[in-house]
Structure formats: C-alpha cells, structure tokens
Amino acid sequence: MQKEFAFFPGCVLTQAAIEAKMSIEAIAPILGITLKEINGWSCCGASQAQDVDPLATLVANARNLALAEKMNLPVLTTCSTCLLMLRRAKAQLDNGQKERINTFLAKGNMNYQGTSEVTSLLWLLAQNVEEIKAKVKKPLSNLKVAVFYGCHSVRPEKDLGFESSVNPTSFETVVKALGAQVVPFEKRLDCCGFHAVYPAEKSVMKMTSGIVNSAAKSEAHCVVTPCPLCQMQLDIYQADAQDTTKSKARVPILHLSQLVGLALGIPAKKLGLDYNVIDTSKLG
Amino acid sequence: MTEQFTRREFLQSACITMGALMVGTGGLEKAYAASSTTTSDTKMPSCDVLIIGSGGAGLRAAVNAMKKNPKLSVVVVSKTMPSRSATTMAEGGINGVVDFSKGDSYELHAYDTVKGGDFLVDQDSSIKFCKAAGEAINELDYLGMPFSRTKEGKVKARPFGGASKVRCNFSADKTGHIVAHTCLNDAISSGVKFLMDHELLDIGVDNGRCEGAVLRNIRTGDIAPVRAKSVIIATGGYTRIFWNRTSTPYISTGDGVAAALRAGVAFKDPEMVQFHPTGVVHGGTLITEAARGEGGYLLNNQGERFMKKYAPSKMELGPRDIVARAIETEIREGRAFGQGLEAYVLLDVRHLGKEKIIKDLPQIRHVGKLFENIDLVDQPMIIRPTAHYSMGGIDVAKFDDMSTPIPGLFSAGEASCVSIHGANRLGGNSLSDAVVTGKIAGEGAAAYASKADFSAGKRLHDLAFQWNSRFKEVTSNSGDAKAMYAIREELGAQNWDNMGIFRTQAKLTSLSSGLEELQARYKTLRIPNPNPVYNTAFTEYVELGNLLLLSQAACLAASERKESRGAHTREDFLKRDDANFLKHSMVTMNESGKLQIGWRDVEITQFKVEERKY
C-alpha cells in the first residue's frame, strides 16, 4: 500500500468536524500510513464558490495540487466534496487548462504539473482490505452498521470513477473487513442535503430525517459515512430534522475513520467520539 | 386563457362548451350510452384550429396559426409527449439555399428536387417550396437553432445526395433533434397548448366539410369528438408498413393518412416509399447520409467502391434510390457479406480520422456501438437499405395554404403530399418540408378558421360512438395478443419481400392476397386488456389497422404503376414511362370501403422532363 500522502484535511476537519481529524490521525500510524498535512492548503470551494467565481475556485485548487506536488506525494482527503473538487480541478487542468492556470500560479511562484493523484481514505482502505483485516483488534461483530456513501464519494462517476456509482461496494467491503454487519439500507446512496441547508432548509431537513429514519428502520446501531460533511449534516442537524418531521428515532453518526479506530482498538476519547452530537457512548 | 395551460384547463375552458362529457373516466361512455343517436352540439369540446402531430410540421403550424390570428384557440394534439417525433431522429441536415455566392439559386434547388423526384414532382410547388426553404433556414437561426457555423459565423452546409450545390445546412449530426427542439422551444415560449397522450382516431367530414376529429385520451381511455373550424394533419409518415425494416420511429404508422383516406381524401402516390441505403443490419435504424456526405466509402466484399459502376460521377453521393438499388444488386449478385436477411455491405469512414468522426458524426458512431458493437473509428459499419421516408401522403390541393380538397382540412409535413418529393425525396428536403409546409398550413388553417363557423359535428359524434363500441368489442379479458404481433410482423415481412426495393407484378399480386388474408385475421382480433387507462395495446391495435389499410393502398398503386420511377422499381417494367405514368396515383376509398385508383397529371412548369442520370 502507498504509505505516504499529502494530507488535505479540508476546512471542516479543522473546526466543526475536529473529531474526524483526530480519528484519522489516530488510525493512520497503526495502519502504517503517514499523513503529511499540506502546508498552506486553502478551501476547495466546497462546491459553492464556483457559483460565485469558477475561475478563482480552479486557481485555488490548482494551487492546492501544486503544493502537494512540491511534496512529491499523492493527495489524500477524507472529505468527499474536497475529493470531488480537487479531482475535477485536476481533470480540467490535465485536459487543457494547465497552461493558462499556470500563468496565474506563477504570480506566487507555483506551478502545476499533474504529478499528484487524488484519492480518498475510503478508496485507500478498500484497496487494502486484507491489510486492514490483519490489523483489526476488536472485530465489531455485534455492530449493525448502515453505510452511507454520500454523493461526492461516488457521483459524478466520470469525475470520481473509482467504482460504479449505482452499485458501489467499496464501503461495504471495508466495513465488513472490520468485522461489522452491514444492514440493508435503502438510502445508502441518497443525498444528506448539506450543501443546501441554508437555501433549501425545509427540503434538506426532510432529506436528513428520511435518512435517519431509514437507518433506524433497518435497525442499524449507527450510520457510518466517509464524508465529514454528511456526518455533520446527519449528526448536528439530526435533532432539528427529526423535530420537523416529528420523528423520534435517533441514530449515532460516525466518521469512517472513527469506525476503523474502534475496530483497531483505539479508545473512544482518542477518536473524538465524545464530540459527536448524537450520543455514541453505547458504541465505544 | 391563462399563460399556464393545463390539460384540465383545456378540457374545461378552452373547450368552450364541454359539459360533463370528458370530466372523469367513464363519463364519456355513460354520456354516449344515454344519447347514442341524438347529437347535442353543445356537449362537444372544440377549438378553432386543431393540429394533429407535434413533429416539425405540427409545431410550426401551431405557432404560425397563433401568429396569424392571436384570437384563435390553437391546440396541438400528440399521441406522445411532443418531442418523441420522427423529426428528432433526422440527423444529416436541412436543405435550403442561403449562400448564393457560388452560383446556387432557388431554381437550381428546385431543379435538383424535381430531377431527384424523377419528374413526378409538381414543379409549381417545388419552386415555391425551395424559396420558402431558404427563408426557413434564416428563420430557424433567428428562433435560436444552433447551426454548425462557417468561419464567417454563417450557417454551415454540407454536400448531400442528389444536390448539385452545397446547401444541406446542419448542426453536427443531430440536425433533426435540434430542429425539433428549436420548434418545440418556440411553441412553448409562444404559449402553444398541448394535448399530449391523445390519439387521432378519425376525421369527421360531413356535407363535404371537415368538422373536427375523434380523439382518444390515452391516459383515461376516453374517446371523444372534438369540433374544430380547421384541422391540420401533421402525423408524419407511414413507413412502419415495413414494420421492423424501417429507420422511422414507432409512431410513424400513418394514422393521419389513414384517417384522411377514410374521410374521403385521396392518398396520393402511396407506392412511393424511399429506401435509405444505409440502415443498421439489425433493427433498421439509420446511419445517416452524412456519413457518405462527409466522405465515407461503400465497399463490397472485394473491397471495391462499387458505386463507380452505378453513379460514376457522384459515387457514394448519388441519390438514395440509386445507391439503395446498387447495394441490393451487390447483395443479389453475391458481392456482399452474410446471407439472406443478414446480408450486408460495408460503410467505411475510418479514413476521415478519429477527430472528425468524433466531432462531426457522434450520433452515427453511437448507433454503431449500440446495435452492432462496432466503433466506426476502428471498424467499418455493416449496413443495408431500410425503408425511410413516405413521399406519398394526404392529397394536398394547394401549396399556398396546404389545404386538402375538403374545406377545413389541411395537412403538412411527411403526412402530406403536395408533391414536392415526387418519386424520390432528396436527402435534407424533408425537414425543410416539415417546417415550410407546417408554417403554411398553420397560416392557411388560421385564415380559414377566422372566417368559418363550427359545424354541427354529427358525423363526428357517430364516429366517436363507433370507436367507443369498437373499444368495448375488441378489448376483453380474453383474446390473444400474440396474434396481433404476428400480423404486424408478417405485414412487415410481406411488404418488404414483395413491395421492397425490387417489385414485380407477381410479387404485388401475391402481396395483395396476402394483405387480404391479414385483414381478415385483423377483423377477428381481440385484445386481452379491457383497462381504458393508457392501454398501449389498443393503440397498437389501431395503428396496425391503419398500417394494413395503407399497405393495401400502396400495393394497389404499385401494381398499377407499370413503370420504374424513382423509388418505385418494377423489374418487369424497368423503364420510366412518361407517356402513361407522368401522373400521380390517387387512391381513394369508396362508400363501401373499397380502394380505387385514379390518376392526376403532374404539374410541369419550367423544367423539361428528361432522363435522370447522375
């Protein structure tokens, strides 16, 4: 397995999803992965900034990629939206935009070449299930997990391309490798609504609630997602969302890295499980 | 009427005086049961101009009828959602002279059209048509159609079969799709009202005047008469008589032509069906002429560009009938690949280069992959002819307003025959036909409706009653659907084998009795689905009835036309016979439902009738 990565945490890992950062940093050494945070990385635009200024967004991401290239390392991120934005930028740059954008990067003495690939924690784990299996200390055999992919880890397939977007399997494979049971979960490919929580609040709350209820219906002990934005949406807004639809169900929402951490035997506190808004104490 | 039209609003308000007839399922039937013989004209929905069909022709008709007289209520009826037409399928291009700098002119376009049609074209219509076609190109551009462009930013044209100058304007290889959506956008923005999922069953003609049409609301199953001051039939062609051996969509079942024939209008030149040389071997879908226009080669099993034997100067760009016959001859004489129905020749575009194929022929490349697993970039496509276009159609008496001989009844597009295409249509002329004749018919029908009153609708009422009874009679919980599909398959095969590219008296005689036998079987068909809601089996049943009728008309005219002309090749009469057949065949239906043939002289104005050589 590729061991060293230029780590792109993404904005939320520094603040609202600090526990994602804690847990990924906790599991990495055990899995033999070295994460070197990219110095001076900027926001990827979060699939929003392009609504204001697509060019600036592309420039910012070209710079992010160029920073990783300087480190001579492939990029790894755990946020699916960052993954999409970076991969898209890379595709645009590699398909004809490189020269033009490089003239702008030159203003800060930077240059994009196209040497660093962009991958995600989920993909990395899926490519190395056997190694993970070998490292599992506490198989999660009693844990029923609803896996929630989140849009930008599979869609659009042409930008992500790791696996089928209508029938993906990477996440199930990883969760099963941790010893957990994957429950059938109708909404595993739905959208959590995060990106429109402000403008389309009513709809988004309905979507969030639908996902939580679907997980509850399949009797999952928790929902796990590789994307910190989905995690935030389903976790932080869960109470509000359930209130708007008058539903009682509450389901803990875990980051993929937290679930991995549990199976590796890392204490809950180190994984930041106490930062999760919906109580996770029964899981750890 | 508000801008936002819904079907319910049409039924409730635009229909002027609707009463309880169409509200709710079953209402109609009950109403008919109660008043089976008496006509109460206040109970019939109506509108001023009723347009049947939403291809290029129907949509242009609607917008222009509204423009002509904004006070009129104009409604477009379509048996599908409006954009599912044959128009969307056209790929190659749309003819019209816009560039006069290289010696092209409307007259030259008209001459090519007349010659291409083997002089069966009405020359007065053709010259008017070509002028209007040139104007239509700029109009489409103005309406927002994205044409491919020249360096000067003008509409781009490509060479096309049978044309002496470059005047086939295009938009990549999706020209028809782009035309259709340009027309649809315009219709939507202009506030045209649609009655989608409604099917024309019959046209009411009483006292020699068109009263309106009988429509079936496919969604509910309600069959109702709709009165209209004028009706435009723009239902497209009838090439589905060859069922699976055609490039046209499933909707091309000639419903409007059949209804007009039953209503007393002549079916003109029904035997004139164009075979496109390059159809996909499995399924008949089209590989457009653009493939040859852009420089593709036709090769036989010796690797030879065999068109040099048949059209030495034009080669692959010879007119369709000549190219189609050439391919069939190669197949018959053993210089093709495959056997029997699976026989084929090759269409090779590889030498054009990957970039050009991807840029200019993407749709064709896609079809190759979908149906034959062939990527045209790497491999030649396997092809053979397929039925493609109906030159014949509803007899239109006057190009200037596209009126039929029956007052109030108009026709446009492929359903009509005025006759621009004669015995063989030039590639690229039918999209222009659809938009040009559609517009003229819209204006003509609006002008007529502005002066006319509604008629009583007695015949309409009777026809609707008959159709309601027919639905009840034909559909039930028992019956055999397979029998219906068997008839349809056999119809296609028999027409193809006997009335295909090469015809003889013996073949046509045997087809005639074959068709009678199929008709007899059709009469006893029962459809095992009594549900009125979106009963597509009943739609197929109605369409099959139309196809049978139209096949009989075509067969009659094909056996009577004892000459070879354009697409009509009689192996027992290989020569064109201007002395006896410089005439349109006119098939009509008499009182007892029997088909009869008559003839009408071709209009000859400025172009001398001569041998057609390329």
Next chain:
Amino acid sequence: MKFIIERFDGKKSYEQTYTVEKKDIEALTLLSVLLLIKQTQDVTLNFTASCRCAICGACGVRVNGHAYIACDSKMTELFEEYKDTDTFRIAPLANFKVISDLVVDWEPAMENLRKIKPALVAKSEFSVKEGCRQNQEEFDRIIKQWDCILCGVCASECNKLSADNSDYMEPFVFTHAWRAANDSRSKDPMIHVKPSVTNGLWNCVHCQECANRCPKHISSADDIASLRALAMRKGLNSGVGPAHAKSFYTDLVEDSGRLNEIRLALRTEGVSTALRAGTAITLMGAGKMNPLEIFGGHTIEGHKDLVKMIEAAHAANKE
C-alpha cells in the same frame, strides 16, 4: 432471470414478476426486453418508446432504483453494473406522476419549461430574414446542452425534487434556461435567468445525480452553478442562496483562505437567525468550535500569494 416490474393500472399499484431466460436477452437492450415481455407474456404492460436509438427521450425507466433510457441500455452493461444479480427491478421514473405502469405524466414538466421561456430571443441586430451570426466557439459553448432529449432521467434522480418539488424544477429545465441565456445570439439572458431564480435555482442540493445519470452527459448541476454565477453577476444576489455561496468565496479569497462555519452561518442568514445561531451553539457545546474563530481564524500560509493568483486570473479574464 427475473424482472420485477412496478405496475399501476390507474387505480392500484402492485408488483409483477416476469421470468425470462438469460440467454434470450443477453444481446438485447432493455427496451427490447420490455417489448419482448409485452409481446410474449403480458400485453397489458405499458411503457413508451419511439425512436429506439436514444434521441427521442421516450423510454426513461428506473432499474434497481436508478434511471436509464431503456433503448440505450444494453443488458450486457446492466449485468456488469449489477454484478451477480438474477433479478432486475424496473420502475417508472421517480419524481413524475405515474399514469400507468412505466408511463409518466410530462405535463407539469412542460409547464416548468414554459416558465423559463426556452426559446431564444435574438439580439436586435439579427432578423428573421437574415438570420443571425455566431462563431464556432460560441456554438461550441452551448451545443452540449442542446443534446438534451427531455428523457426525464435527471429529474427522476434529483434529490431536491424528491424532497419537495413545490419550490423546484426538473434539472433539465435549468439546462434549457442555461442554453438560452448563454447563447451569443441572445438579447438578454435575464429573460431565462430571472424565472430560474424565482423557481428554485438556489435550492439545488448539489447531489450530482443529474450529472451522473444523464444519458447525454449533460451536467444540469453545472448549468445551475453557472446560472447562479450569472444571476449574481447581473445583480440578482439577494437572498439566502447567494449569501451562502458568497461566504465560501469570501472566506477563500478575502479572509483566511478557509471556511469558517460560524461566519458562514452569520453571513448567510444574519445574526438574528435563531436556528443557525442555535447550530453554532450546538457546535460550540460539543466542543467543536473555538468561539474566538468568529473574530477571524488563522490565515493560511501563503494567502497573499493565493489572492495574487486569483487577481491575476481575474485580470486575464477581463481582457
């Protein structure tokens, strides 16, 4: 091999299972399979199709919960996509009213198209008689969106429409607005942009389903993003949506270079919005957010350079 088809006869919904031999359908398209079932097993099964070659848009259906156009879907590809399956579940497009079996109602979608005035209104220098002028580059810019065949696949998958269609439109409607607004021949893009804004432009949830499933590889999501940018450039920038998008941008360019959740909430909805303030408090309560961040977090290393780069890009773009 089983095909479970979701059926509706006008009154009741039910499922029906049809069994076919795998070898009989392997070489077919999904449309051919449906035709086969109708013609040999059950003539009451209803669906629509017209062109059979992916251009008329009539044959959209869902397979195992995802939308496809049936005529353009080869069974071999579906077998590959849904590994090991011996059962396919066929359903009508979602987010449309079902009329019968796989047939859906297009009327509301057509009415939405009406709202954005899909036809071009040409600049006054052009005329019906002379047509327009457009260079190849301007043509290339819009032609992708002209591939839309109104198949409804994007609408079927749209998460926003599924949640609530009362303040939104089918993704292809925005694509139609985009292509009219971005046509170099267009007199005024706002003819199409304004009704887009008032009919939900800012409500897209970025789920990317439309872009992912469109058989013509159109990304309505991108068109929506682009229409938003256009709307803002043209001054249609009031409201929650524009403020939300803008705050990401502000953080990226004007402030620290990174996103600040609390500022995001404040910028988007203003200080007084109880729910969002509540969210921020939830975040702080869970110990996730440093309340001091509200006064501006740490600026990223090299932010000045980033700003320079973006300024250079803007300058170049203006030329």
